Amino acid sequence: MRNELLSPAEMAEADRLTIAEGPLDGYGLMRRAGEAVATVVLARYPAAKPVHVLCGPGNNGGDGYVAARLLEESGVDVALWASGEPREGSDAALAAADCPLERRPLSAFAAKAGSLVVAALYGAGLSKPLSGDAARAVQAVTDLGLPVVAIDLPSGVSGESGAILGCAFRAAITVTFARKKPGHLLLPGREMCGEIVLADIGIGDAIIARIVPQTFENGPALWRAVFPAPAVDAHKYRRGHTNVFSGGPSATGAARLSALAAARSGAGAVTVLSPANAMQVNAAHLTSIMLRKVDAVADLGALLTDRRPSSFVLGPGFGVGEKARDFALALLGAGQGQDAGIEGLVLDADGISSFRDEPETLFQAARTPGAPALVMTPHEGEFGRLSPDIADDKALSKLAKARAAAQRANAVIVYKGADSVIAAPDGRAAINGNGAPWLATAGSGDVLAGIIAGLLAQGMPAFEAACAAVWIHAEAGSRFGPGLIAEDLPQAMLPVLRELMERATE
Incomplete structure (x- = not known):
């Protein structure tokens, strides 16, 4: 059953259990996540140029660095904008080091009509309002009406509650991993996600079962087994x-x-x-x-x-x-x-x-x-x-x-x-x-x-x-x-x- 919803804490536990079980390490999961995002961009926006990838300092940004590298290797014109430095020794730092693109400061972000934005500033675990350069980037993208591919959740949307923390990107497509989060379905976050693409990055159903999720996306898979059907002699x-x-x-x-x-x-x-x-x-x-x-x-x-x-x-x-x-x-x-x-x-x-x-x-x-x-x-x-x-x-x-x-x-x-x-x-x-x-x-x-x-x-x-x-x-x-x-x-x-x-x- 893939209708379980994972809170940000449960998603972190799913990552931890997957890494502990192997063979993937944290960077391995990140590479798969970035590959899933790059695949969506190439399939849905093959003519987009340039593609602006906005990376934060955490794992969401790490996914963005991987996606930026793969898009550039595929011949896409990519502009990379960074907000802060990943923590030394983190998976995000490894992803940033492997990405040869020039990193421009997010404070200087500028784009023109016709370009595409990949939003990888903050993911499901965001707990405080967007501000400063991140908020200005959201406003610039909104003013230009640029299409946005969001990684995990549109930056600014809480994965826990669906609340908009300060401001948020309005995505055309949101690529998330393993399972959806409550913020994908709860309003107003749901309105900001656009089409949701659920990507398999190697977190198996057995891992999810060990977490014993108690939150679900409502649908027939949740209750069909007990849905009443009249007997012939009823x-x-x-x-x-x-x-x-x-x-x-x-x-x-x-x-x-x-x-x-x-x-x-x-x-x-x-x-x-x-x-x-x-x-x-x-x-x-x-x-x-x-x-x-x-x-x-x-x-x-x-x-x-x-x-x-x-x-x-x-x-x-x-x-x-x-x-x-x-x-x-x-x-x-x-x-x-x-x-x-x-x-x-x-x-x-x-x-x-x-x-x-x-x-x-x-x-x-x-x-x-x-x-x-x-x-x-x-x-x-x-x-x-x-x-x-x-x-x-x-x-x-x-x-x-x-x-x-x-x-x-x-x-x-x-x-x-x-x-x-x-x-x-x-x-x-x-x-x-x-x-x-x-x-x-x-x-x-x-x-x-x-x-x-x-x-x-x-x-x-x-x-x-x-x-x-x-x-x-x-x-x-x-x-x-x-x-x-x-x-x-x-x-x-x-x-x-x-x-x-x-x-x-x-």
Whole structure:
């Protein structure tokens, strides 16, 4: 599996383990990295002249020195600009010594339109803002609109968080090694990377496995093995029964969107749980989806006894307040959980906001032995209502915030956005990379909650169900494109689901 993401510290450990195991030493890895960059430049920009290679004093600069030498040996007109001297005896110093090109100071950097820049000033481990000559070089390249090939990450982008530290190059292509880093997928760094080329430089899968990465790029490789496929003899309740709580008569549409999405995702039976005063409104709009009156926790108890439901969605259009809290706590507590056949509760929108003043009550219920899995799907504002201290901690990346919230709540957290992060209480996390701006439309989140619940109902583990739902939701939106509204999404899921099923049987 090559969808693991390595933090800068984990990447350094992968280098160390590879060097210790041999036969490659540190300079050997650097030569392979520089060769990968030179190969991309020659293939994608064969007519570029000159090629300006900007080298920093560390290993990223060392990769640049190797690339500059190989490009010059291939007949390319190369201008080499250096910022500082590599540490004596380092691999970067060896690369600089082997590069015969004249080194000009970065402070004198100048370029003309039509040239190409290879950015090798700083890589994934950058921890402080670009300044001085490096910042001026970024500005000069930006002003000229020059194409940039970045080594590892665009200089100025944090490999840990995707944050732009001061300023950064906007690359057309980023060549990285062994595995991607979180900064390649988290915004705003993702927007600065352009096309990402993942190069094999000799760091094997067995080395990566020894590091035991806990962060992944979300995609089918992460969860396909547990993606539900109906058995030949399956009946509707064996495929799971999802229940979606509806709001009052003027706020029923969100629940119906969730319910339809749950049905499309494969749940064999779906029921909208409606207050009495909204029964007629819901009945007028439902066909294959069932309807049941649930006004109070007592009604919920009868449902649990009669129908043995598999999953629930609470929040879309429901309203904020005590009623939402009572329903959520009733589902999570009182020894229900797996003994009652409940696979999970998806808490979204108003369901999350209802616990703004007493989040620990929710978290404690989620820790109750035998409680069903809890999945919460907050956007940024809702995340801040539930975990304000984590949300306000500027030292934490979006990835770190989602992880901290998941561990605190004992829940799977889907921290929504164009770079959605899915985090589990056990420390696993995935970053989604296939999001599209068309999904920023009212009701889109209601559909996502329904997909998660539908997959939970079919027995998919909570983390994998959330990851799969986020990817399917984004893929459907991306393929549909401009003009998308939430009502389109359940139908747009069909080709995505069909392809997943076909590949599962290959």
